[in-house]
Amino acid sequence: MSRQCDRWLRVVVYGLAVTLTSCLFAGWQQFSLILLKGGAFAWRCTDGVEENAELPGLYTCAVQEKAVNSLLPIASGIELAGGVVAGVALDWVGPRVCAFLGSTIGFLAYTMLVYSSQKHNMYAAALAVSGIAINLIGFPALTLEDYFPSAAATTAAYVIACQCLSSVIPPVMWLLWKHHPGWTFQQLWWGYLLGIWIPISIPYLALLPFKRHRNQAIAQDATQEPFSAKRLLKYLGSLPFVVMNLLSIVLMLQTSYWQMILRSQLGVAISEFLGYTMPTQAVWAIIIGRITDYTKTPFIISVLLLMYSLIYYLVPVGKGNIQYLSVMIFNMAMSYAYTIKYSFVQERFPQKYYGTLVGVSGAIGGGGVLATNLVNYFDRPRTASIILASATFVCLPACLWLHMELKRHRGCSDQPITLKSDVREIVNEHSDLHAHPDCLSAEHCQSASYELQGLLNAGSTERPSPGNPRQSLHDHSGYLEHHQFSHHVNPLEPLCTSPSHLKLDIDPGDGPTPEPAPEPTPEPNHQPMNQSMNSIARDTVDKP
Numbered sequence: 335m336s337r338q339c340d341r342w343l344r345v346v347v348y349g350l351a352v353t354l355t356s357c358l359f360a361g362w363q364q365f366s367l368i369l370l371k372g373g374a375f376a377w378r379c380t381d382g383v384e385e386n387a388e389l390p391g392l393y394t395c396a397v398q399e400k401a402v403n404s405l406l407p408i409a410s411g412i413e414l415a416g417g418v419v420a421g422v423a424l425d426w427v428g429p430r431v432c433a434f435l436g437s438t439i440g441f442l443a444y445t446m447l448v449y450s451s452q453k454h455n456m457y458a459a460a461l462a463v464s465g466i467a468i469n470l471i472g473f474p475a476l477t478l479e480d481y482f483p484s485a486a487a488t489t490a491a492y493v494i495a496c497q498c499l500s501s502v503i504p505p506v507m508w509l510l511w512k513h514h515p516g517w518t519f520q521q522l523w524w525g526y527l528l529g530i531w532i533p534i535s536i537p538y539l540a541l542l543p544f545k546r547h548r549n550q551a552i553a554q555d556a557t558q559e560p561f562s563a564k565r566l567l568k569y570l571g572s573l574p575f576v577v578m579n580l581l582s583i584v585l586m587l588q589t590s591y592w593q594m595i596l597r598s599q600l601g602v603a604i605s606e607f608l609g610y611t612m613p614t615q616a617v618w619a620i621i622i623g624r625i626t627d628y629t630k631t632p633f634i635i636s637v638l639l640l641m642y643s644l645i646y647y648l649v650p651v652g653k654g655n656i657q658y659l660s661v662m663i664f665n666m667a668m669s670y671a672y673t674i675k676y677s678f679v680q681e682r683f684p685q686k687y688y689g690t691l692v693g694v695s696g697a698i699g700g701g702g703v704l705a706t707n708l709v710n711y712f713d714r715p716r717t718a719s720i721i722l723a724s725a726t727f728v729c730l731p732a733c734l735w736l737h738m739e740l741k742r743h744r745g746c747s748d749q750p751i752t753l754k755s756d757v758r759e760i761v762n763e764h765s766d767l768h769a770h771p772d773c774l775s776a777e778h779c780q781s782a783s784y785e786l787q788g789l790l791n792a793g794s795t796e797r798p799s800p801g802n803p804r805q806s807l808h809d810h811s812g813y814l815e816h817h818q819f820s821h822h823v824n825p826l827e828p829l830c831t832s833p834s835h836l837k838l839d840i841d842p843g844d845g846p847t848p849e850p851a852p853e854p855t856p857e858p859n860h861q862p863m864n865q866s867m868n869s870i871a872r873d874t875v876d877k878p
Contacts (some may be wrong), residue, residue, distance in 0.1 A: 341481040348475040351538035352496040361504035373521030375401040377452040405461045412465030414700030421693025422468035428473035430542040436470025437535045445530040490676035491623020495616035586702025588642040601653045615669035622670040631678040632737035639726040643669040648722035842858045
């Protein structure tokens with residue numbers, strides 16, 4: 335199978351697996367009806383049951399419905415916390431093992447749901463376990479970006495779009511049960527598990543790699559720098575990561591609170607219209623994801639904030655046809671609000687820490703969802719709407735800073751300079767390379783050059799032990815025996831005097847000899863020193 339066919343096969347299978355086996359309770363309206371009809375918490379109706387006027391044949395009571403609805407916060411909360419577990423699993427055990435754990439745990443969760451009863455009350459446990467499984471199943475699908483490196487944000491949006499589409503599974507199951515009233519609760523769920531869950535999980539697991547297939551630069555960087563807890567903590571505490579998560583909290587609060595007040599403030603018709611149009615979020619997620627590949631995430635965050643600002647300013651208007659426009663804008667904004675953490679982490683930080691950073695970011699963003707209950711406690715929806723709309727303009731300067739910081743971080747010239755991987759390893763020790771290890775700023779180059787100078791000077795009296803990655807600095811050219819260094823000599827001066835950012839390629843050692851770095855113009859009365867510097871620079875450039 336050609337590489338082109340292989341990667342598009344992954345797109346189809348990964349998408350189907352995430353759609354059919356991940357976030358089923360996203361379609362909570364029908365999911366809860368299935369539980370009610372299946373007798374969940376029916377024993378709590380001590381005062382009898384009543385037939386639902388809008389759903390003939392469904393007999394429930396208020397206490398039972400309240401108990402069933404209490405399961406949703408449990409599942410959602412565990413899903414957010416489970417993002418950390420899934421992220422760590424993706425980084426440490428790889429995509430295939432991570433997805434296997436998720437599929438197994440998810441299958442166990444719905445098996446528990448099938449056999450729950452008054453005697454074996456496992457409803458809450460089943461929904462909690464299913465929440466853990468969601469990201470364990472979904473995160474490995476994000477490795478699609480390794481096969482589409484120029485469309486990373488689009489692939490992340492595609493995976494999130496498939497999770498959005500998983501909300502259609504409960505409605506389909508509910509319609510099937512209505513047309514086949516003779517089926518039992520157990521038969522309905524076993525039909526789903528055996529007819530859909532297992533058949534799609536098998537090819538999904540088969541196509542997932544054990545380890546991520548990154549592009550050459552990232553793969554080479556991964557071999558030089560193992561997973562470091564110290565560096566991970568550095569990224570978790572970095573200002574770009576903190577700012578992005580604060581913006582995510584605001585977006586999550588704006589997303590959840592509008593849905594909470596929708597029916598009471600804008601009417602039942604608008605609420606139902608939202609329910610019918612939510613699947614369009616899958617399309618919007620892909621479109622916005624593709625745009626993000628060009629504009630990058632900070633710009634998209636600012637656009638989402640402005641969208642939410644508009645619909646919140648429309649809340650005091652009350653019921654009316656204008657609110658249908660609010661629903662359409664909301665679907666556009668919500669479609670990508672959950673995706674910003676994936677695309678930003680991919681743009682800004684190393685891929686080896688991707689899963690952990692995304693998981694932590696998801697858990698932090700959950701703080702915005704939890705804050706919804708606090709805002710709702712004051713029961714002033716119109717006042718809260720004005721405050722949330724105005725919060726956008728407080729956040730916009732942070733978006734601008736994040737955009738400029740990302741632009742500075744990603745800046746590279748178009749003229750690559752090839753260094754030996756061992757030299758580059760020393761450079762990495764002094765560089766905050768993040769997601770793009772082939773970007774080296776002038777200040778990083780300057781810092782690295784000072785250590786190189788110290789190593790070279792020290793080499794005249796003490797050589798590194800065998801196996802030390804710096805060994806070839808001494809063995810590569812033998813210039814230690816021929817050059818003496820003064821304290822102000824910079825071994826990488828030709829690099830450091832180039833444009834502010836340089837793109838460095840790793841030469842694996844079997845390719846053509848790269849062009850040497852251009853020699854600086856000699857200054858009068860300093861010819862010997864410049865000759866020494868230039869020879870060192872040429873030796874630093876890899877010559878297989």
